[in-house]
Amino acid sequence: MKRIKLEVAYDGTNYCGWQIQPKDTTIEGILNEKLGSLLGEEITVIGASRTDSGVHALGNVAVFDTETEIPGERIARALNQRLPDDIVIQSSSEVKDDFHPRYQDTRKTYEYTIYNAEFDNPVTARHHHFVYVPLDAERMRTAARCFLGEHDFLSFSTTGSPTKTTVRTIYECEVRQNGRYITMRVTGNGFLYNMVRMMAGTLISIGRGRKDPEWVRELFLHPKRGKAGPNAPAKGLTLINIHYMDEEKEAD
Amino acid sequence: MKRIKLEVAYDGTNYCGWQIQPKDTTIEGILNEKLGSLLGEEITVIGASRTDSGVHALGNVAVFDTETEIPGERIARALNQRLPDDIVIQSSSEVKDDFHPRYQDTRKTYEYTIYNAEFDNPVTARHHHFVYVPLDAERMRTAARCFLGEHDFLSFSTTGSPTKTTVRTIYECEVRQNGRYITMRVTGNGFLYNMVRMMAGTLISIGRGRKDPEWVRELFLHPKRGKAGPNAPAKGLTLINIHYMDEEKEAD
Incomplete structure (x- = not known):
């Protein structure tokens, strides 16, 4: 198991914000879905900033745990191929398994x-x-x-x-x-x-x-x-x- | 009859360029339609630059002739209320009746x-x-x-x-x-x-x-x-x- 950190950029216009919703399309929902299909496991990302509907980001941060053998820094490019044009991963890297995007300085x-x-x-x-x-x-x-x-x-x-x-x-x-x-x-x-x-x-x-x-x-x-x-x-x-x-x- | 000059700004993403087309949505087509309904006459604008599909503008120029009694400088605001958000008239003014947007220095x-x-x-x-x-x-x-x-x-x-x-x-x-x-x-x-x-x-x-x-x-x-x-x-x-x-x- 390893923990991956993503830097996530998006045009928030067409999303109901970051946080996953039962019906509406959100950044978190799209990331879980596309990471799941890329890695073949169920993925749950944790976001640093749960931006509101319509807010944009160049460098929001999300982490998730995975069993994949794909090197951490390769995930950005592979994931971008599956994401819609208005969400672009800027970088991906392996981090320590106690890294939490919200409980840090x-x-x-x-x-x-x-x-x-x-x-x-x-x-x-x-x-x-x-x-x-x-x-x-x-x-x-x-x-x-x-x-x-x-x-x-x-x-x-x-x-x-x-x-x-x-x-x-x-x-x-x-x-x-x-x-x-x-x-x-x-x-x-x-x-x-x-x-x-x-x-x-x-x-x-x-x-x-x-x-x-x-x-x-x-x-x-x-x-x-x-x-x-x-x-x-x-x-x-x-x-x-x-x-x-x-x-x-x-x-x- | 008077001749009105418009300064036209648009996000070209959703348009098949400036020039009117039989089926596709174009800036010229939208302007003719919305001016027609605003002024209650058939309007044909002449554009200075027939920008391509996807090209944007802050200050393209169009002119048209009208019988309206609305003062030239008032037309911008009235027309903007009818236009979609991605087309915004920046100014409107009366010009000489021999002013042609393409045949000038x-x-x-x-x-x-x-x-x-x-x-x-x-x-x-x-x-x-x-x-x-x-x-x-x-x-x-x-x-x-x-x-x-x-x-x-x-x-x-x-x-x-x-x-x-x-x-x-x-x-x-x-x-x-x-x-x-x-x-x-x-x-x-x-x-x-x-x-x-x-x-x-x-x-x-x-x-x-x-x-x-x-x-x-x-x-x-x-x-x-x-x-x-x-x-x-x-x-x-x-x-x-x-x-x-x-x-x-x-x-x-």
Whole structure:
């Protein structure tokens, strides 16, 4: 028996999110099915991030156990031949049998992309959120800096997240403007349910002038569930990568 | 009667190109149909660039004549409400009744986008061409400079283009690298059928080391139809905009 780690990229448009569902098509469901037919055993993957319906990923992580004799690093190419075009395995490798994608020290990076113009751009519309009200990227940048460090993100979580603590640490939060695109890139040690989309929605409220950049500090000082936002649409969100800090230490 | 000019953006993935077809769905066909139902008259648009199946646009141009009393600049918003999500009118305006989108002094700008990595990126796969062989962007940049100026592009045209001359002028041809994306941006006074895709295919051949950057000069010195290339896939190509030089002069 060996444990294989996959880096999984997908266009989430046509999927009901990561997590397997009885009837709907999900990334997890497709991976189990295609790995099962490739390896000739029943396969159950465990995903690092159970992304929502419509959210995209470049580097989500999944692991599974298998009896196969196919070398770990060969599985990516073989599996890609069976997967639909909108799911692409970026790498596969054998990991220690106690490696669990969710119970480790990780840093996750997400990007949220906004297209800000009078009319939408259909070429990239599947992976940006269109905002026609003019946004002030400089105000958004000022506000983004307030996210850095350790804070209670209760205001940025939606009802019923079953989590012990709502404190998270943000290592990087940048707003970049490239023509009509405004992108928020954020790296943290973990994110509450809908937290990145609530952060993006908060920056949009600030960018359009409805709120001041100082509002972010106020949301941390007087936290209340769902106070931030609004929750920006899923299609603008991409999980860029997940960094496993232990792997990094071992590589040193 | 007035003549209206539209700037048209579309994701070409689900269309059989611009030009109207008896059975297949095309951009021109959809525009005629939706304008007809909006304005209550039979409308026939004339497109500036009859893009191929799968090619995208941010700023293709179409004109049509109408008896409507709706102000020209209002038509964009009204038409967008009827169009599918993958076609978006960027602007509409009244133009002189002798304005013809194809018989004028224009500068067209295209971008050709390549994703260069071991595995494809499904998030942007609808509008890039995936190349897994490593490309040397610096070699491509050197070759791109050879396109500048006036040249006989016969080698970059495919069989049967019914054109008087194959001489065209290129004002800008840049290769930019952004992570795993390599983009060729080219502006010219006109392009032969498949010429931009042949230019992109030529740069790819050079980038992967099959040909030297000097090959471009050789293709100009000893022109022969279809000698360049190969013809890179349609999905990587986007018509960025069409500049009407006369409009610019009038604006001065």
